[in-house]
Amino acid sequence: MTEFMQRALELALKGQGHVSPNPMVGCVIVKDGEIIGEGWHEKYGGPHAEVNAVRSLEDEAQVEGSTVYVTLEPCSHHGKTPPCADLLARLKPKKVVVCNVDPNPLVAGRGLKKLSDVGIEVETGLLEKEGLALNKRFFTAMTKKRPYVILKWAQTEDGFIAREDYTSKWISGENSRELVHQYRAEEDSILVGTNTARYDNPSLNVRFDIEGKDPLRIVIDRNLELSGDLKLFDGSQPTICYNTQKNETGKNLEFKTLNFEEELFPQILENLLQRGIHSIFVEGGRFLINKIIEAGLWDEARVFTGKVKFGKGIEAPKINLAPSASMDIGEDRLTLYSNSEYEKRPSGH
Ligand SMILES: NC(=O)c1ccc[n+]([C@@H]2O[C@H](COP(=O)([O-])OP(=O)(O)OC[C@H]3O[C@@H](n4cnc5c(N)ncnc54)[C@H](OP(=O)(O)O)[C@@H]3O)[C@@H](O)[C@H]2O)c1
Incomplete structure (x- = not known):
């Protein structure tokens, strides 16, 4: 029944x-x-x-x-x-x-x-x-031999994720930000590119009184040029930094070398799967997300569009698929895209 x-x-x-x-x-x-x-x-x-x-x-x-x-x-x-x-x-x-x-x-x-x-x-x-x-994450890990990948970004009404000076506050509203923390609590890991770590200095933890564990934080830093003072390196939560310079494991912070001469994201997927990580929430920026879209190695995208306009700046990634759903989140619009056969479609039973 x-x-x-x-x-x-x-x-x-x-x-x-x-x-x-x-x-x-x-x-x-x-x-x-x-x-x-x-x-x-x-x-x-x-x-x-x-x-x-x-x-x-x-x-x-x-x-x-x-x-x-x-x-x-x-x-x-x-x-x-x-x-x-x-x-x-x-x-x-x-x-x-x-x-x-x-x-x-x-x-x-x-x-x-x-x-x-x-x-x-x-x-x-x-x-x-x-x-x-x-169990889309589990099925993806078992059958595709990689973690489930969810892309997320916030864009202005005129399609920018940041201003020309790399600042990106306040594109989305409080309700959207709270929902993002819920999304973080649902995934095993969160990944950001070098510039996002550098300019946004995110904590990538779970706040807003949302119950759930803080995910593994992952950052890309080819030549270890990011400042050690960034919140990502504060040792408050397990963190991996993929780079070309050193392999080192400290308290809640691991440096792991990968081959940056070859496509990096597939190597990240492989390394994370070996660690039992079944999902990655990718929080930008544009360069990293575009690389993932080009490679087709994503399963879902969750795009928040705010009311604000920047006029110029760093353009938002684009997805060449029809949205699977969209809804209002406070003042913002959330548009969902699915690129996975495991995403929910009614089975007709
Ligand atoms: N509105 C939003 O939702 C949102 C979210 C995140 C970020 N942002 C904004 O976006 C801006 C940053 O965007 P971005 O495109 O410059 O930055 P990004 O993707 O965070 O970082 C780009 C850099 O990270 C490294 N990297 C990322 N992916 C890589 C890959 N697959 N393979 C090899 N290297 C990779 C490269 O560093 P190297 O060049 O050193 O090799 C690349 O130049 C910031 O202003 C930030 O505020 C907005």
């Missing part, structure tokens, strides 16, 4: 910002048309959704004969926790329904096979697109 899977998807979302690089997963146990148990994967390394749903019951024997709705195929391998497929196989629900088969090669159909091998009915593909959208 779609409504039960919808509930499992809602529960899964509660794990946002807490479970990466694991996928977000929700689980609902249904008997006689009623939800009797619910759970979700709450934090990385903690129990999976199925385990939490079973624990929410008075007695695990209630699972027998039930239908279990779980947004992602139950795992079949021993990771940080024992396999959920084994748990369900032992507790004998009548049926297990999932949105998506797990793309992780360690699972990939094996969890479902464990269930069908003991006579449990298995259904896949219920709210499939919603499941893919929920």
